[in-house]
Amino acid sequence: MRALAAPPSVVKSLRLPRASGLFLTSLIVAAIMVVSAIAAPILAPYNPNIVDLANVLSGPTSAHWLGTDALGRDTLSRMMFGARSSLLGPLLVVVLSTAIGILLGLIAAWRGGWLDALLARIFDLLFAFPALLLAILAVALFGKGLAAPVIAMSIAYAPFVARLVRSLVVTERTRPYVAAYRVQGFSGGWIALRRVLPNVMPTVGAQSTLNFGYVLADLAALSFIGLGVQAPTADWGAMINESRGALMSGQILPAMAPTIAVVLVVIAINIIGEEFSDRLGGQIPL
Amino acid sequence: MSILKISDFSLELTTGSQACLLDAVSLSVEEGETVGLVGESGSGKSLTARAALGLLPGRTRISGSVVLDGTDVFSAGPSQVLALRRSTASMVFQDPRSGINPMRSIGDYLTESLILCNKWSKADASQRALELLRSVGLPRPEAHLAQFPHELSGGMLQRVMIAGALSTSPRLLICDEPTTSLDVTTQAEIIGVLTEQQAQHGMGMLFITHDLNLASALCDRIYVLNAGTVVEHGGVQEVFTNPQSAYTQQLVAATPSVFTRTVSVINPTRSAAALRPAPEPESARPAVMLEARSLSKTYYVKGNPPLVAVNNVTLAVPRGDALAVVGESGSGKSTLARMIVGLEQADAGDILVAGVSRAAHSRTRAERLDRARTVQIVFQDPYLSLDPRIIAGAAVEDALRLHNKLSHAQSRSQVLALFDQVGLGEKHANARPRTLSGGQRQRVAIARALAVGPEVLVLDEATSALDVSVQAQVLEVVQEIRRKRGLTLLFISHDLAVVRKVCETTMVMRRGDIVEHGQTKNLLENPQHPYTQLLLDSIPRPEWELDQPEVPLAPNTSSAQIIGA
Structure with missing residues (x-):
C-alpha cells in the first residue's frame, strides 16, 4: 500500500536552484555558533570559570587565542559557553512567542467580531511597550536570571506573530478550499488547525526567524545591564559588561569578541529570515 | 497593403x-477588416498580438517578420517602434481594472498620451477626451472625466479603455479578449461600440478571443491557433461551417450554442433528457429532492444601502433532475447556492433537502456530517478550491475518512475508484494541485464532492473558468455521474448555451429576484420576460445564422416543476 499523503515539507518548498553567497555565509555563521554552543564542553580549550590571576588580560597568545579577561579566564572558552545562554534565551522566546502568537492570531481571525477587536486593542497596547521595558519590569517583579526576561519577551513578541497570523488566516479562510472543507462537514477547529495553519506556517516561520535576531540583541542588552544572566555564568552580554573596564586599559578583545559575536549572529539571522520570506513570497499562494 | 502582416513568425524560449x-x-490584417484570432489558453494568441506591437517577453529568440504599416517592428529602431505604438496601432486589454491606473482619474488616463506624446494643450486634450467618451457611449462624459476607475463598473471601464485606445486615431486596433470578464449583456454593448468605431474610422481590427460564437458574430476572417501554430484560417463562415483541421472541428463541436447549428456538429451531444436516470420504480424518497421556500438574504455593509442578494426565492427540484439558475454577476445566484450548501445563513425562508429542513446552522458534529451527506458543491475557480498543500488524492481521502470509518487501504481504493469515475488516474491522485491543469483540478473537486455521497450536487459556475474543449469534457463527466448516481443537480451559470446542454429546467435571476422560470426548452424558445429576451439577444451568433428561425435545442420535456416566487 502506498502512502497517499507525502509529508508536506517546508524545507522542500524553500529549496531554490540558486542560493546567494551572502545567504550561504549567514547559514555557515549561524551553524558555527550553534555547534560551538552545543559542543562547548568538548570544543572549549578551558573551563570557562577557572580564574587564573597570574595571567590576566593576556591578549592573544598561542595558549589563549582570544586572550584572557580581567580574572584570567579564557575568552574563547567563555565565548563558546556564553553562546549557550545567548542563543538558548532567544530560542525559547521565539518558540514561546510563536506558540502564543499563533494561538491568539488564529482565534482572532477565525472567531472575528468582538474578540478580534479586543485582541487587536490588546496587541496595540503591547506594541506601545518596548520589549526591553517589559523585560526589565519582569525582572523587577520576579528577580534576575533568564526565566523572567524570557517570559516577558515572549509576551512582548507574541503580538508580532499574532498580527501576521491573523492577517494571513483572514485571507486564507475566504478561499473556496476552506468553504469546501466546511461543506464536507469538517469542524471549524479542524480546518483552522490542520489545514489553514500549515498553509500559513512557512511565512510565520520566516517572521519568527527575524524575531530571533531582535530578541538576541535585547537579551544581550539585558545581561549587559546586569539584569539577565548572572555571574559567573558566561553570557555574551554579561561578558561585554565585565570587560568594559579592560577597554580603558587598552585591552579591547575581551569586550570586542562577544560584541562581534552578537552582531554577526543578528546579521546572519536577519539575512536568513529575509531570504526565507523572499523565497516564500512567490511560492506560497497566500 | 495590409496594415499588419506577420510572416513565418516564430518565438522560442532561449532558457x-x-x-x-x-x-x-x-497572418495579415487589412484596413477596415476584422480578423479573429481564436484559440484556447496557452495557444499563443496573446503573444502573437503583443508581438504585433513589438512587445515580447525576455529571453526569447525570434525569427520571421512582423510588419506594421510598412515597418518591420523588430528591425526598426526604438523610436520608430514608439512612433508606431503612438499613432498607428493600439491595444485594448482583457481586464480594464488592472489595465488602468487606479490612482489617476479617467480624464488623466485619456489625456496623458495626447499631452505627453502629441504635445497637445491641456484644454484641447480634455476636449478630445470628452469626444472620445461620448463616442464610446458613456452616459455622462463631463462627470466621468473627474471620476476614478473604482467608481465605474467593469463595462464602463472597458469603454474608457477603448476610448483611450482610440485617442490617437489608430489604423489598427488590437483587442485581447476585451469582453471575457464581462456579463453577456455588457459584452453585447461593448462589441457594439467596437464595431461602430471600426466602421467610423475604417480601422483594421485584430480580435483575440477564446469564444468561437463571439468570433463568428464579429469577424470577417479568422485564424485558429493551437499550441503556437495556425491550424486553420479563412473566411469565418467557411471555417465555421466546414472546418478542415481536426482541432477546429473539435473546437466547433465543443462550443455549446443556445441555437441550432446550421451545420451538423461532429459529435452531437446527447440531450440532457436522454441522460436522465430512468425513473426509479418506487422508493421511500420524496419526489422533490431540493426545495427552497421564500428564501431571502440581505447584506448590510456599513455606509451602503442594504443589498438584497436573494429576495423571496422559491424553487423545487424533483429527484434526479437538473435545475439551472442563470443570471449575470450580482444576480444573487451564488448567494443562493451558498445558502443551499450551508455556507451562508438565510435571513428568512426554509431549505429542504430530501424533505428535511436544512436552513438552520449545524451545531453538532452529527448534524454537520448529516448535512454534508445530502448536498455538496463544486466551486468556480479550480485554482483556489483545492488546498495547495494537499495532494489531490488526500483531499478526497480526507472527506471519505471523515464520513466513513475506513482503513487507509479501503479509503485509498475508494479514492482511486472516484478518480476513475471523473476520468483521472493514480498519478493524478498523487499530484499536488499546482501541477494539475484547470480541467483536472475541477475533476478532482467533483470527485471530492462525490466522496461524501451527496444526493444533491451544486455546481457554482463550475465550468466557466475552463476552455471550451475542457468544459465539454467536464460537462460530460458531470452527465455521466448524474446518470449513474441519479444525482439531483443545481447548476449555477451565466452561460445559457451550457445550461441548454445540461438542464431540464431553468430559472432566470436578476438582482435577487426570479424573473422567469420554466422548462429550458420553452424558456429559450419563447422567453416571456424582457430580461430573458435581452439575455438571449445578447448572445453572439454568426451572421449567417441570424436569418435562421430560432429553434433552441432544448432538452425534452421533464417532470420538473418550478414554483414561482
Missing part, C-alpha cells in the same frame, strides 16, 4: 526547456 511558443505564425 530551460527550449520551448517553441510560436511556430511560423503568419
